[in-house]
Amino acid sequence: MSIAEIIGFLAAFVCSVSMTPQVVKIYRTKKTSDLSLGAFGILSSGLSLWFIYGLLIHSIPVIVGNGIGVGFTLYIIIMKLRHG
Amino acid sequence: MSIAEIIGFLAAFVCSVSMTPQVVKIYRTKKTSDLSLGAFGILSSGLSLWFIYGLLIHSIPVIVGNGIGVGFTLYIIIMKLRHG
Numbered sequence: 001m002s003i004a005e006i007i008g009f010l011a012a013f014v015c016s017v018s019m020t021p022q023v024v025k026i027y028r029t030k031k032t033s034d035l036s037l038g039a040f041g042i043l044s045s046g047l048s049l050w051f052i053y054g055l056l057i058h059s060i061p062v063i064v065g066n067g068i069g070v071g072f073t074l075y076i077i078i079m080k081l082r083h084g
Numbered sequence: 085m086s087i088a089e090i091i092g093f094l095a096a097f098v099c100s101v102s103m104t105p106q107v108v109k110i111y112r113t114k115k116t117s118d119l120s121l122g123a124f125g126i127l128s129s130g131l132s133l134w135f136i137y138g139l140l141i142h143s144i145p146v147i148v149g150n151g152i153g154v155g156f157t158l159y160i161i162i163m164k165l166r167h168g
Contacts, residue, residue, distance in 0.1 A: 021122030046098030
């Protein structure tokens with residue numbers, strides 16, 4: 001695996017888990033009014049595309065990382081729809 | 085270019101521009117209290133890694149998309165540090 005590929009996989013992993021602290025914050029505070037529903041909708045779509053990409057190239061790290069990422073962003077979207 | 089590569093590039097593009105509506109919302113309201121500084125710090129790191137990946141593989145779309153994405157997340161981080 002080349003340096004570029006390693007950095008690419010690392011980038012995909014870091015982006016896919018990036019919203020973990022946001023999920024924890026929302027879980028604790030139940031406050032979402034400053035969050036943009038559109039932004040998390042687009043992010044969820046992007047992570048879903050990464051998930052499909054992972055399936056196509058049979059990459060377990062990409063599938064798992066982005067599966068988790070999609071789950072997190074969907075949680076944020078549901079909480080945003082519920083709490084406004 | 086394979087279907088997988090097209091979906092991969094689309095995924096990178098969608099993720100890198102995903103925070104556009106969040107930037108617009110913050111610009112309008114100046115409110116950031118529900119946002120997690122940690123989440124946007126990690127996202128900024130991930131998009132920076134994509135930017136470096138773009139430089140290594142000489143991909144203009146990856147460089148430009150993630151350059152914009154890093155700019156957006158840094159704006160969100162600066163506004164978060166300023167407005168709390």
